[in-house]
Amino acid sequence: xxxxxxxAAINLEMPDRVPRTEYSAALYHLDLINAVLGTTLTPTSxxxxxxxxxxxxxxxWDYGLEWSIDVEASEFxxxxxxxxxxxxxxxxxxxxxxxxxxxxxxxxxxxxxxxKLLPSYTHSELVKRFNNGYASKCSxxxxxxxxxxxxVTAVSALIxxxxxELLLDGLAEDSEQMGKVxxxxxxxxxxxYNAFADSDAPVIMIHDDIVxxxxxxxxxxxYRKYVFPCYxxxxxPLKQAGKKVLFTSDGTYNVFIDDIAECGFDGFVMExxxxxxxxxxxxxxxxxxxxxxxxxILLSGTKEAIENxxxxxxxxxxxxxxxxxxxxxxxxxxxxxxxxxxxxECFERMRKR
Amino acid sequence: MSIxxxxxxxxxxxxxxxxxxxxxTAIDEGVASKDILSALLDGMNVIGxxxxxxxxxxxxxLVAARAMNMGMxxxxxxxxxxxxxxxxxxxxxxxxxxxxxxxxxxxxMMLEGKGLEVIDLGTDVSPEAFxxxxxxxxxxxICCSALLTTTMGVMGDVVKAAEDAGxxxxxxxxxxxxxxxxxxxxxxxxxxxTSDAASAADAAVELCK
Ligand code: B12
Numbered sequence: 293x294x295x296x297x298x299x300a301a302i303n304l305e306m307p308d309r310v311p312r313t314e315y316s317a318a319l320y321h322l323d324l325i326n327a328v329l330g331t332t333l334t335p336t337s338x339x340x341x342x343x344x345x346x347x348x349x350x351x352x353w354d355y356g357l358e359w360s361i362d363v364e365a366s367e368f369x370x371x372x373x374x375x376x377x378x379x380x381x382x383x384x385x386x387x388x389x390x391x392x393x394x395x396x397x398x399x400x401x402x403x404x405x406x407x408k409l410l411p412s413y414t415h416s417e418l419v420k421r422f423n424n425g426y427a428s429k430c431s432x433x434x435x436x437x438x439x440x441x442x443x444v445t446a447v448s449a450l451i452x453x454x455x456x457e458l459l460l461d462g463l464a465e466d467s468e469q470m471g472k473v474x475x476x477x478x479x480x481x482x483x484x485y486n487a488f489a490d491s492d493a494p495v496i497m498i499h500d501d502i503v504x505x506x507x508x509x510x511x512x513x514x515y516r517k518y519v520f521p522c523y524x525x526x527x528x529p530l531k532q533a534g535k536k537v538l539f540t541s542d543g544t545y546n547v548f549i550d551d552i553a554e555c556g557f558d559g560f561v562m563e564x565x566x567x568x569x570x571x572x573x574x575x576x577x578x579x580x581x582x583x584x585x586x587x588x589i590l591l592s593g594t595k596e597a598i599e600n601x602x603x604x605x606x607x608x609x610x611x612x613x614x615x616x617x618x619x620x621x622x623x624x625x626x627x628x629x630x631x632x633x634x635x636x637e638c639f640e641r642m643r644k645r
Numbered sequence: 646m647s648i649x650x651x652x653x654x655x656x657x658x659x660x661x662x663x664x665x666x667x668x669x670t671a672i673d674e675g676v677a678s679k680d681i682l683s684a685l686l687d688g689m690n691v692i693g694x695x696x697x698x699x700x701x702x703x704x705x706x707l708v709a710a711r712a713m714n715m716g717m718x719x720x721x722x723x724x725x726x727x728x729x730x731x732x733x734x735x736x737x738x739x740x741x742x743x744x745x746x747x748x749x750x751x752x753x754m755m756l757e758g759k760g761l762e763v764i765d766l767g768t769d770v771s772p773e774a775f776x777x778x779x780x781x782x783x784x785x786x787i788c789c790s791a792l793l794t795t796t797m798g799v800m801g802d803v804v805k806a807a808e809d810a811g812x813x814x815x816x817x818x819x820x821x822x823x824x825x826x827x828x829x830x831x832x833x834x835x836x837x838x839t840s841d842a843a844s845a846a847d848a849a850v851e852l853c854k
Contacts, residue, residue, distance in 0.1 A: 456747055464659065464704035498749070505823035506841065510702045588824060591794055592832075626795045 298356025298616070302495055302536050302559065302580050306613035308431035310643040311356025313436075313582060313616055317623040317632070318353075320344040327351045327629045337562030347433050353636060355436045359540070359561065359582075361499050363442040363484050365452035370394055373407050373455030380527050385462070395456055401454050401462040402469045405582060406480035418487030420427035439538070439575045441497030442484060444473040446522045447515075448501045449477055461509050471518035489529035495536045498557070500525065501544040505565055512547055516587065520548075523555040531556055538580065544619075546570065553579065572608045587621045590631045598631060602638040610645060617643070648676065649684045652716065656688030659708025665715040670742035678723040682760065685716050691760030694841035698720035701750065706842075710754035717757075731762035733853025736778040738766030739822075740799035745792035748822055748842070752788060755846035761853065772799065779807070779816050785853050787847070789835075791822040800825070802834035817852045821845055 300307035317324060322333045325345050329352060333345055347520035350358065364373050395401050413421075422440055429438040444452055450459050450473070462470045488496050502519060503509065523539075530537050539552050540561035549571060552560065559580035560571050568584045575581070589601045602617075609615030617639060623632055646654070648671045655663045664685075671681050693707040694700040735756055739749045746768045756763045764782050766774060775787050786809065791797040800820045807813045817836040820829075832839035837852060839845045 460704055460707055460747070467704065507699070508702060510704055588794055598783045621794075624795055 294351075294354050294436045295434075301356065301508050301614050301616050302437060302538075304580065304613040306645070307356075308645050309618045310645065312353070312609060312639060312643070313355050313357045313618045315359055315618065316623045317356075317619075318349045319630070321623055321625045321627065323629050324623070324627070324632050327633065328352050331417070340613055342528065342544075343432070350433055351435060353468050355433075355506075357495075357582075358429070358433055358439065359497065360429065360439050361441040361443045361619075362422065363444060363481075365444055366442060368410055368453060372452050373458065375455050385513040387431070393439065393458065395454055395458055398458060398461045398465050402466055402473060403495050404453065404473050404476075406477040407471075410480050412638065413483070415483060415486075415487055415490070418471065418484060419490045422487055422491040422493060426491060437495055438475050438493070438499040439495045440488060440491065441492035441499060441538075442481065442553045443499045444481065444564050445526070446474060446478060446481075446502075446519050447498035449481065450474060451501065460509070464479075467510065467514055471494060471514065472520050474522065478525065482525060485526040486529050489533035489535065491595045493535070496530055496540065497538050497540060498523070499540040499561075501542045502548065503541060503545045504562075507544050507547060516551065520551050520555055523552075523557075527556045535582075538582070541566075549574075555579065559614060561618075566620075568605070569608050572612050576612035576614075581609070581612070582616040582618050583609075584620035585618070585635070587619050587623060587627065590623060590635055593631070595634055600636050602642055607643045610642075648674065648786070652681065652684040652687035654689070654718065655710055656685060656712045657691055659705065659712050661708070661712040661715040664712040665719055665814060668716040668719045672719065676799060678720060678727045678750045679729050681716075682724060682729060683715050685720070686758060686760050689713050689755070692762040693755050693758060693846060697841055697843040703747070706754065708749060710758070713754075732760045732850060733786065734762045734764070734782060735786040735788055735849055735853075736764040736766055736773055736775065736782060736784045737790070738770035738778075739768040739790045739792075740796050740803070741769055741771045742799065743791050743793050743796040744768045745822070748792065748793060749790035750787075751835060751842040752790065752821065752845045755842040756788075756849055759846040759850050761846070761849060775803050776806045776810045776812065779811065780812060784816060786817045786819055786849055788819045788849070789822070791820070791825060794824050797822065797824050797829065800829075800835060804834045819845065819849060819852070 297309055297311035301311050326333055329348050331345050341452050342603040371394045374391055393446045426440055527537055538559040538561055539557040543565055544565040546567045553575055561582040562584050564584045564586035571581050585601050585605050605617055648667055652664055652667045668681055692706055696706050737753055739746050753763050753765055764778055766778055779787050789800045789803050791800060804818055807816055819837045820835045827838050837848050838850050
């Protein structure tokens with residue numbers, strides 16, 4: 293069973309088969325979904341049909357966990373910066389050329405007070421919302437571990453509020469002040485973690501894109517002074533409530549793996565450029581981890597290269613009780629269907645312990 | 646400290662206003678324009694190296710580049726009248742379908758920091774637009790940036806478009822961006838790949854020689 297595999301990994305109980313998850317394939321890769329399910333979805337199919345097919349796909353590919361978050365930039369209402377969206381899904385349905393910001397300049401950014409400007413909800417409103425959200429995820433995909441969580445955690449919140457240009461400008465102008473902006477923001481978002489703690493969801497996903505593929509974009513000391521203390525505060529109520537809390541960041545967060553472990557997270561989710569081997573060696577007995585095959589190999593690699601990539605991940609993860617396999621950087625819609633199918637075949641062959 | 650050293654030091658600290666003032670002072674004191682330019686470029690070089698070695702990060706590069714631009718505003722007319730030429734001409738852009746431009750902008754800053762003239766085509770640039778810009782401006786190099794695995798293939802189209810336009814032997818094509826690799830560069834027949842902005846600028850200077 294996928295759920296039992298997924299939850300066993302999260303609880304470090306070494307399931308008989310390595311569980312798996314994937315990102316965005318079940319939402320966007322219609323050709324792959326059609327190939328696996330025999331459906332005839334097109335970009336113009338109804339959202340409902342796509343959603344149902346997505347769930348069937350997760351079942352067919354035996355997802356043990358669905359990576360999912362609930363609190364995103366939309367939470368900010370108008371107080372944010374829209375940075376546009378490229379065509380990423382099949383049929384380009386996600387294209388969005390809108391670029392606009394609530395903030396005019398660096399002074400606006402550095403004086404931003406989240407507590408004053410962002411909407412406010414009561415604890416019970418949030419708990420109710422999260423319980424409803426969790427129940428609806430579970431009714432949609434009952435056979436896997438559904439996660440609840442935040443994307444606008446700390447760094448990602450600053451990105452969504454201000455946009456990259458103003459964020460970098462703000463950091464350049466006065467990084468201490470930007471740290472204060474983050475502190476104020478963390479007070480605002482704290483109530484969401486308090487509510488998750490009192491919700492039914494057992495696994496909380498804290499997603500924060502703290503780094504780029506090239507690593508930190510601001511001095512590591514800044515993160516240690518301003519970002520990780522926020523995480524510790526967020527985790528407090530969650531840990532007390534017995535939740536399993538996983539950390540996700542895109543990019544290469546090697547320099548921060550130990551900092552993140554020290555904050556108290558139970559697991560790591562990573563892209564191919566983050567060092568999964570290091571995580572397995574140092575935290576493989578005490579933490580779960582999800583990763584990290586490279587989608588570029590699925591895009592243009594040979595069958596042999598794809599097989600080797602699955603093997604690389606399995607060699608690292610199979611001996612660890614909390615390992616969950618995934619393509620670390622999505623299986624986007626331009627991945628050749630036969631390559632994705634072959635990846636799955638290799639995974640199925642190698643997953644048994 | 647000489648004014649030349651001060652300009653270089655203050656540029657590294659990102660003190661844009663001061664750099665602008667000091668460039669003006671240096672001009673007024675009769676320092677040769679090419680020496681002032683060297684001071685700016687040296688400062689930017691130090692920042693580039695430190696960035697490559699993770700001693701400074703993007704915000705520091707941004708403020709340094711801004712300081713350089715402020716200095717250049719004052720210096721540019723003089724450079725033109727003194728006949729000091731750019732070391733080469735480059736057009737740069739993020740490929741079609743892709744709006745990521747932070748990396749592209751860093752590469753641009755570093756290229757300018759090496760004394761190259763850069764024509765910035767922005768983001769979402771079609772292969773034809775790259776080639777037309779290279780022809781119109783007589784560029785030695787086309788620089789393409791891509792951050793998406795869904796758009797990196799467009800770089801191959803740029804190589805083809807340059808071939809079709811008959812300029813492939815006159816123009817070098819450099820590519821970069823997080824998903825790109827040396828191997829990919831060879832595969833699509835581009836000329837040069839580097840993994841970071843400072844190395845990109847070093848490579849571009851070599852290609853312009
Ligand atoms: C910032 C960012 C954005 C910003 C872009 C803002 C802007 N003005 O650029 C916004 C929010 C708009 C955005 C949108 C999207 N993004 Co985005 N984004 C990123 C992010 C976080 C950082 C990219 C970046 O700027 N890196 C920093 C710079 C400095 O690095 P760099 O560009 O690689 O440049 C360096 C070198 O590569 C080199 N270089 C760069 N260019 C060149 C050129 C030459 C010639 C040379 C020699 C060298 C060179 O020098 C640079 C400095 O050293 C990455 C994730 C990550 N962790 O890296 C995702 C990422 C690139 N985005 C991604 C995606 C999917 C998207 C979206 C499609 C969906 C979304 N997430 O919203 C949209 C698409 C928008 C579009 N049309 O392009 C994915 C791509 C996945 C994939 N398989 O391709 C990533 C990897 C995130 C992820 N893990 O899923 N994104």
